[in-house]
Amino acid sequence: MRLFQHSVKPLPHRARALVVLLCLACAPSHAVEWQGRLKGFASNTVFPDHALLKQLNGSPQQDYSVDLRNVFNHRQGAWTFLLDHELTFLGGDSRGIPAARVDTRVRDDDRRLWDLTWELAEGSRHRVTHRLDRLALEYRRRDLSVSVGRQAVSWGYGIVFQPADFVNPFAPTDTDRDYKPGDDLALAQYLLGNGSDLQAIAVGRRNEDGDFSGASASVGGKWHGFAGPIELDVIAAKHYRDQVYAFGLIVPVKGAVIRAQWVGTRLSGGDWKHSAVVNGDYSVGVWNRMLYLYAEYYRNGFGSSRTPDSILNIAPALRVRLTRGEVFTLARHYASVGASYQWHPLLTQSLLAITNLTDPSVLLQTTLVYDAGDHHRLEAGVVWPTGSKGDEFGGVFTTPDATVGSGTLSFVRYLFYF
Numbered sequence: 001m002r003l004f005q006h007s008v009k010p011l012p013h014r015a016r017a018l019v020v021l022l023c024l025a026c027a028p029s030h031a032v033e034w035q036g037r038l039k040g041f042a043s044n045t046v047f048p049d050h051a052l053l054k055q056l057n058g059s060p061q062q063d064y065s066v067d068l069r070n071v072f073n074h075r076q077g078a079w080t081f082l083l084d085h086e087l088t089f090l091g092g093d094s095r096g097i098p099a100a101r102v103d104t105r106v107r108d109d110d111r112r113l114w115d116l117t118w119e120l121a122e123g124s125r126h127r128v129t130h131r132l133d134r135l136a137l138e139y140r141r142r143d144l145s146v147s148v149g150r151q152a153v154s155w156g157y158g159i160v161f162q163p164a165d166f167v168n169p170f171a172p173t174d175t176d177r178d179y180k181p182g183d184d185l186a187l188a189q190y191l192l193g194n195g196s197d198l199q200a201i202a203v204g205r206r207n208e209d210g211d212f213s214g215a216s217a218s219v220g221g222k223w224h225g226f227a228g229p230i231e232l233d234v235i236a237a238k239h240y241r242d243q244v245y246a247f248g249l250i251v252p253v254k255g256a257v258i259r260a261q262w263v264g265t266r267l268s269g270g271d272w273k274h275s276a277v278v279n280g281d282y283s284v285g286v287w288n289r290m291l292y293l294y295a296e297y298y299r300n301g302f303g304s305s306r307t308p309d310s311i312l313n314i315a316p317a318l319r320v321r322l323t324r325g326e327v328f329t330l331a332r333h334y335a336s337v338g339a340s341y342q343w344h345p346l347l348t349q350s351l352l353a354i355t356n357l358t359d360p361s362v363l364l365q366t367t368l369v370y371d372a373g374d375h376h377r378l379e380a381g382v383v384w385p386t387g388s389k390g391d392e393f394g395g396v397f398t399t400p401d402a403t404v405g406s407g408t409l410s411f412v413r414y415l416f417y418f
Contacts, residue, residue: 033073036418037178041065043092043411050389052402053094059407063092069133069179078141082151084134084179091126107131113184113204113212116150133182143191152180153187153201155222155235156277157248157261160336160354161298161328163275164246164263166239167203167218171328172336172354173383175367176413196225201237215241233261241268256282265301267317273301279336292340303332306358307391311398330392333357346371354393361387361394377415384408 042064047054053061066089074081088107109115109131117131136149154169156162162169168181185203192198198221205216220237235246248261263275279296302318307330314322314330321327335357340350347370354363367381385406387394395403 031075033075034070036068036070038416038418039065039067039069039176040414041067041411042413043409045094045407045409047407048389048395048403050395050401050403051406052398052404053407055402057093061093063090063094065090071134078139080138080140082134082136082138082147082149083132084182085130086133087128087130089126089128093125107181110210111205111207111216112150113206114150133179135182144189146186146188148186150182150184151187152182153185154180155233155246157233157250157259157279158277158296158298159259159279159281159294159338160296160352161277161300161334163277163298163301164233164235164248164261166237166244166326167201169326171325173352173363173365175365175379175381178415192225194225196223198223220244235263239265242266253280256280263301273317275299275301286341289342291342294338296336296338298329298334298336300327300329300332300334302327303330305332307331307356307361307396309390309397311396311404329356330396331356331358356387356392359387359391359393361385361391363393375417377417379413379415380411382408382410 043062045053045059045061045063047059047061051059053059068087070085072081072083072085074083107117107129109117114135116135117129119127119129121128132150134150134152136147136151138145138147140146153167154162154165155167156165156169158165160172167185168183170177170180183203184205185201188200190198200221201218203218204212205218207213207216218237218239220235220239222233222235225232229252231250233246233248235244235248237244243266244263245266246261246263248259251258258278258280260278261276265273265275267273276299277296279294281292281294283290283292285291302315302321304315304318308314318327318330333356334354336352336354338350338352340348342348347368350367350369352363352365354365356362362385364384364386365381367379370378372378385393385395385408387406389395389403390397392405395406398404
C-alpha cells in the first residue's frame, strides 16, 4: 500500500519501471503503433501598471516551452495498451504561468493516484519534466469496452465552458486541445441494442497529505440515448464529497445544432449549486470558404452575483474548484461568441469573445493557423482582456494597489507531427 501513501518521485524502482514500460512500447512488433508531436511555444505578455506580476517581475514578460510527446498503442486481439510520454521544458520570466492560459501548464501528480511525473531540472527561470500522460489497458469487444489506468474522459456539452466535465476540463482559452491531460481512472462503456449506451467512471486521487482517500475520489455514471433526432444525456456522480447530477440534450435545427446542459451540485453541507450551458453553432459558405459561427451562455453556479472586490473574498466552494482546475471564472453569468473562417485552404483564423455579463468586461482571443502540410502547423494569436481595474478581465484586486488576471498576451506556436 505504499504506492497510495507516499510520493514516489524519489524512489529508484519507479524510474526503472518507466524504462521498462518504454522498452516494451518500443519493442519491435507489427501490432505496435507509434506517433508523436513536437511543439514549440513562445509568448510575450504586457501588463498594466496595476498588475501584481508587473510589480514583481516587470513588463513585458517572455515565456517559452518545448514539448515532445510520444504516443504508443499496442494492440493484441481485444486488448490495447496505451502509453503517452511527455518531455517538457518550460522557461522564461514567469516560468510558464501567464502562458498557462493558452498552452502548456506546469503539471504535477501530487493529487493523482499514481505519481508519474519526474523532475529532471528546475531553476528560477526554467523547469524540465517528463511524465506519463497516458498509461492504460483497454479491453474491447462488440458491445463492451473497459479501460483502466491514466486516460482522459469528457462528458461536457459546452464549446467554451464545460460545467459537466468535472474530470480535468479544458480551460476556456486553451487553444491547444490535441491532448486532454489524463487522470487515473477506470472507465466502462456498454452499448445497448437501440443505439444508446451506458458509461461508468471511477477516478482515484490523493488528499492533501498524499494518501489515497475515498473522500477525494469521483464515481459516476452516464446514460446517452436518443429520442428521435434529439440526443439525451443523464449523469449522476459523487465528486469528492459532493453529489453531481446533470441532464443534457442536443437538438438539430435546420442546419444548426443547439446544445443545453444543466448541472446540479449538492454540496456536502446540503446546499445546491446550479450551473448550466446553452450553445448553438452553424456553418455557412462565404466567398467560397467555410465560416463557422457559435454562441454560448454559461451560468457558473459557484460564481458570485457580482465580481468579488478582492481575490481574497472568493467564496470557499468557488476557491476550491478554481484550485482544482474545474472552474475558471469568478462571476455567475457569461456570454461567448466565436467564429472561424478559412481565408485560404492553408490559412484559418478563429475569434473568441467572452463577456462577463456582470461587470461587464470582455476577454478577446484570436488565432491564425497556417497548415503547411500534414506534418507541420504554425499558429499565432493574441489574448486581450479588456475592462476597468477591479473587473474580472480588467484585473481583480489582490491588494488595494495590485490586481491579477490582466495583461495582453501574444503567442506563437509551432507543431510538428510524426
